[in-house]
Amino acid sequence: MTNPGETTSTTLLQWPGVRQLPSARITLLTCPHFLPEDLCAELIGLIDKDRRPSTIADANGDDYFRTSETCDLDASEPAVRDLEARLFALNGIDPAHGEPVQGQRYEVGQEFKNHTDYFEPQGADFHKFCSVAGNRTWTFMIYLNDVEAGGATRFKVVGKTFQPEAGKLLCWDNHRIDGSLNAATLHHGMKVRKGVKYVITKWYRERPWG
Ligand SMILES: O=C(O)CCC(=O)C(=O)O
Numbered sequence: 511m512t513n514p515g516e517t518t519s520t521t522l523l524q525w526p527g528v529r530q531l532p533s534a535r536i537t538l539l540t541c542p543h544f545l546p547e548d549l550c551a552e553l554i555g556l557i558d559k560d561r562r563p564s565t566i567a568d569a570n571g572d573d574y575f576r577t578s579e580t581c582d583l584d585a586s587e588p589a590v591r592d593l594e595a596r597l598f599a600l601n602g603i604d605p606a607h608g609e610p611v612q613g614q615r616y617e618v619g620q621e622f623k624n625h626t627d628y629f630e631p632q633g634a635d636f637h638k639f640c641s642v643a644g645n646r647t648w649t650f651m652i653y654l655n656d657v658e659a660g661g662a663t664r665f666k667v668v669g670k671t672f673q674p675e676a677g678k679l680l681c682w683d684n685h686r687i688d689g690s691l692n693a694a695t696l697h698h699g700m701k702v703r704k705g706v707k708y709v710i711t712k713w714y715r716e717r718p719w720g
């Protein structure tokens with residue numbers, strides 16, 4: 511049986527417009543225009559209200575590793591409820607397994623260098639971040655705007671780069687089919703060259719969150 515904190519490509523592919531990347535190395539799907547532009551604009555407004563410098567788990571000595579700004583979006587906001595309802599309709603993942611939705615904002619020159627979204631079981635911060643809810647299962651990420659230049663998300667192991675586009679969803683399983691953590695999910699939120707980039711990320715966990 512599938513863990514209630516996970517979904518499957520079969521489920522996701524039932525949604526109109528969802529396409530799966532043909533790859534044996536990663537389970538990754540996209541859906542253009544998953545969110546309507548007015549909802550994207552509302553979410554951008556919430557991110558602008560609350561943003562603070564981003565942080566990373568397992569500090570690695572590179573102060574320029576994740577230079578964007580971030581915020582946890584307030585789950586009681588109508589726009590966030592609307593987003594959550596759309597994600598649940600798509601993926602069927604038990605909302606109890608979801609982290610609060612995060613917003614990210616990147617200005618020109620800001621990026622999030624190559625990383626995986628799961629926590630390294632050997633990492634110094636594993637216990638701190640994973641003792642209650644377990645590791646991350648799936649990542650759902652949505653671009654909220656078109657970016658004038660730059661800001662793509664590159665998965666270098668599988669040789670695939672996605673361009674930001676308002677409302678476009680990108681989601682992937684952080685595990686392989688056999689349940690092991692998938693290093694081929696390594697990805698880089700590349701530097702914005704012109705304009706500003708906004709995304710939301712929703713991560714799900716093996717066990718209920720908090
Ligand atoms: O902004 C991007 O393209 C990637 C964001 C990301 O990987 C993350 O927030 O974990």
Ligand SMILES: [Fe+2]
Pocket residue numbers: 625626627697
């Ligand atoms: Fe990421």
